[in-house]
Amino acid sequence: MPIRALLMDIDDTLFDFQTGYKRALRAALAQFGVECTPQLLELYGSINDRLWERFERGEIAGKLEVSEQTGNKKRTGTTIRWLPDLDVFTDIDIPVDYYRDVMRRQAVVNAGVTFRLKNETAAGKFETEEFVYEHGIEDYIRELAGLDALTEPVYWEAERKGRDRPDKPEYKVKLSVALCFSNKTALCEYYHNSSFLEHGGSPEKATRSAMVSAIDKYLRDNNKYVKGEAKITFPDVQDCLILVSSSFSTQTSYENQTKKAITNKFIQEAMTEFLRSRLEIYFIENRDAAEKIAAQVLINKRSRETAERTRINQKKKLTEKIDIANRVQKFVDCRTKDVERREIYIVEGDSALGACKQSRDAEFQGLMPVRGKILNCLKADYPRIFKSDVITDLMKVLGCGVEVSGKAVKDLNQFDLSNLRWSKVVICTDGDVDGFQIRTLILTMLYRLCPTLIREGYVYIAETPLFEITCKEKSGEKTWFAYSEKEKADILKKLEGKKVNVQRSKGLGENDPEMMWMTTMSPETRRLIRVLPEDAEETARVFDLLLGDNLSGRKDYIAENGYKYLDMIDVS
Numbered sequence: 001m002p003i004r005a006l007l008m009d010i011d012d013t014l015f016d017f018q019t020g021y022k023r024a025l026r027a028a029l030a031q032f033g034v035e036c037t038p039q040l041l042e043l044y045g046s047i048n049d050r051l052w053e054r055f056e057r058g059e060i061a062g063k064l065e066v067s068e069q070t071g072n073k074k075r076t077g078t079t080i081r082w083l084p085d086l087d088v089f090t091d092i093d094i095p096v097d098y099y100r101d102v103m104r105r106q107a108v109v110n111a112g113v114t115f116r117l118k119n120e121t122a123a124g125k126f127e128t129e130e131f132v133y134e135h136g137i138e139d140y141i142r143e144l145a146g147l148d149a150l151t152e153p154v155y156w157e158a159e160r161k162g163r164d165r166p167d168k169p170e171y172k173v174k175l176s177v178a179l180c181f182s183n184k185t186a187l188c189e190y191y192h193n194s195s196f197l198e199h200g201g202s203p204e205k206a207t208r209s210a211m212v213s214a215i216d217k218y219l220r221d222n223n224k225y226v227k228g229e230a231k232i233t234f235p236d237v238q239d240c241l242i243l244v245s246s247s248f249s250t251q252t253s254y255e256n257q258t259k260k261a262i263t264n265k266f267i268q269e270a271m272t273e274f275l276r277s278r279l280e281i282y283f284i285e286n287r288d289a290a291e292k293i294a295a296q297v298l299i300n301k302r303s304r305e306t307a308e309r310t311r312i313n314q315k316k317k318l319t320e321k322i323d324i325a326n327r328v329q330k331f332v333d334c335r336t337k338d339v340e341r342r343e344i345y346i347v348e349g350d351s352a353l354g355a356c357k358q359s360r361d362a363e364f365q366g367l368m369p370v371r372g373k374i375l376n377c378l379k380a381d382y383p384r385i386f387k388s389d390v391i392t393d394l395m396k397v398l399g400c401g402v403e404v405s406g407k408a409v410k411d412l413n414q415f416d417l418s419n420l421r422w423s424k425v426v427i428c429t430d431g432d433v434d435g436f437q438i439r440t441l442i443l444t445m446l447y448r449l450c451p452t453l454i455r456e457g458y459v460y461i462a463e464t465p466l467f468e469i470t471c472k473e474k475s476g477e478k479t480w481f482a483y484s485e486k487e488k489a490d491i492l493k494k495l496e497g498k499k500v501n502v503q504r505s506k507g508l509g510e511n512d513p514e515m516m517w518m519t520t521m522s523p524e525t526r527r528l529i530r531v532l533p534e535d536a537e538e539t540a541r542v543f544d545l546l547l548g549d550n551l552s553g554r555k556d557y558i559a560e561n562g563y564k565y566l567d568m569i570d571v572s
Helices: 017-030 038-053 096-109 137-145 202-221 234-238 265-285 287-326 349-359 389-398 433-449 451-455 485-494 513-521 533-547 551-568
Strands: 115-122 125-131 154-162 171-181 187-192 241-249 343-348 365-370 424-428 459-462 467-473 476-482 500-504 528-530
Touching (some): 137 154, 137 171, 137 241, 171 265, 202 265, 202 287, 343 389, 343 433, 349 513, 365 389, 433 451, 467 485, 533 551
Parallel strands (some): 187 241, 343 365, 343 424
Antiparallel strands (some): 115 125, 154 171, 459 528
């Protein structure tokens, strides 16, 4: 749709009205040879403002009248009576609380002045309320804080002179601030030239900067932070701060025509420096109060961080529950939602995944393949560990999170055992040397990232057979599986004199489904070894010795024990 009209508020936004009328007045008077003095400009401005107050519907209603003072000649002031034009103001049902709020705020920043509200409740009947604060914002702070604040209210004031920009005129600003700290009430209010700044602007920015800077410095100088802890933010301070500021200046720049925030750069800078220096002196002179403030701000900070972590973890948890199978590559879930029955098999590669998928009971057995040899978590630092898709995917599937905190942990929850999705975590690899190494790497990873799983008995190792022994008998062919050289020898001894066939077991990926089910996955016939904490610790120790950075220890071990493994050396 084409734009038919563009409306702009030009007064003091696009057009400097004050400068404009002064220039026009000077030009008009110059034609008559009259000097435009500052006194004349002030008189003209006063009359002009009063005429605009009488402006109704585009015309001056009546003449400006000056009446002689009557009655008590010592009494001074201005009486304004205003009735809304019902043709213009169609809704004048303004709640009395609005007037109460306006008068209370005016009483706060006009110390010792009594504001009286007379509300006509019925014809000729009035309810009268008075608002007065003898010491202005200081009394207001005491009223807000009550009797059980953390610290006693303080009142500070100062005057400064400066300019917003080098090309702008210099002006004065009077600053006054009253504040205290409380663990029950929190409020920050800002006033300028007796007007309430709902959106703050320069005073609010100054308060944020000065408060965080001064309190953070005190915490650092007195070693209140724990190692690696992030610094405080203004919300941590604001949660226990009661502060009211009132400033006056000869020049004011407002954010917009609603005049609910000021933008004076000099006022912001002056107030920031004023508050920061006063706070630093206050902390030195009031040690007990400083300690209370520091403790409460840290409580607020740590509570906020804990709540944020809980929120993020809950979000991750709920997100993961939506469809984890679509976000973790090659993960195969089971059907049951009963955690007490669910088992996850961590298998070696895609071939083993295919074989186990055909052999498993899809009702309660899930599968998660690891692609190749995973990262050595004993030697790697956390940023490198959590960059590994294999590791992060596996931890997502487990669901319990990791017992690690810090910036490196981005996509994983903090550890919570109640979020574990499985009753058994089964490490299932080939029975050869490579399989043992992968098993050790997985076990080491779990030991470093979530040792509670091992400590509470959730981690198992599935033994896979090394040998398949068949023997033809009259009743038919029988098969035995040996999981070690000793078991093979014992079986062959029992079958001595019979024709037997001994075949070294193939890898998991080449086993037929029936064999896989019987030897590895059937709860009735499989062999599962529960990993104990001391097993994991010993594994980690040996793994560190053989594959870690302990070069001298590894040389000593090989020199002492190497002869035991000479027959396993592949020299082809």
